[in-house]
Amino acid sequence: MLSYRHSFHAGNHADVVKHIVQSLILDALKQKDKPFVYHDTHSGVGRYDLQDERSEKTGEFKQGIARIWSRDDIPTEIATYIDAIKALNNSDELRYYPGSPKVARAQIRDQDRMVLTELHPSDFPLLLQEFRGDRQVKMYQEDAFARLKASLPPKERRGVVLIDPPYELKHEYQDVVKAIKQSYQRWATGTYAIWYPVVYRETIDNMLQGLKDLNIRNILQIELGVEPDTEERGMTASGMIVINPPWKLASQMEQILPWLQHAIAPNHGHYKIEWIVPE
Ligand code: SAM
Helix, strand or coil, rough: CCCCCCCHHHCHHHHHHHHHHHHHHHHHHCCCCCCCEEECCCCCCEECCCHHHHHHHCCCHHHCCCHHCCCCCCCCCHHHHHHHHCCCCCCCCCCCCCCCHHHHHHHCCCCCCEEEEECCCHHHHHHHHHHHHCEEEECCCCCCHHHHHHHHHCCCCCEEEEEECCCCCCCHHHHHHHHHHHHHHHCCCEEEEEEEEEHHHHHHHHHHHHHCCCCCCCCCEEECCCCCCCCCCCEEEEEEECCCCCCCCHHHHCCCCCCCCHHCCCCEEEEEEEEEEEC
């Protein structure tokens, strides 16, 4: 049963961190002319209207992108991410927010390609409509990890896999670990960027331990919290676990995260950049 709809959450603080990290990884891949693949396992619809009733209902973007959009001290490191949002909005008004596939589409070049999977029967047609006729984008209404397995290794042998499940079910955290194990066996040199929410810290610690137990090296954790950890329900922080990150990513995030925390969660926020397993 698929009940999660990303339109309730688009542009929230978690999307901001995720899409900044994603765009920095793509920036790094573009340093070489050689083609690469962007593989998005849980794509969503690609574009979100922040004035639709779902966004209005939760107002989550007001604690996310809206807090940085009109600032005049945006760090140059996140220019590419901001440009992807500007491309969807004709004026300074923030109305549309790009999902991960649109952030990527704003960055790829003629020689690059994208693979998108989305299972939801209502969201997949919207995704299809967004990229219809785009020869660089292949879309599948298939299970995220089944399609990932079938796609690796990519013919380019360069690229990034974004893994962004809804984590509605407890087993999804360990499903990610299994998917990494399987993917890494097929393609050990790819970059894997895994998004995670902190609802219960223990769940994330277990997922990190599961990844460590795979004996994979070069794993970086990046996190932004808006509240301290709690035992109550609700997401208090979120982050990205990046396997084989670009070499500059950690130092770029050292510049970005203090600014982001100050802009988004000045009172109770925290951030972290940590090597879970060094190179
Ligand atoms: N990556 C998107 C972004 O950043 O804009 C947001 C994705 S949202 C967090 C998770 C998506 O995964 C939902 O749209 C949901 O329908 C989809 N989904 C859930 N289970 C899936 C599965 N097994 N295979 C593919 N997609 C799935």
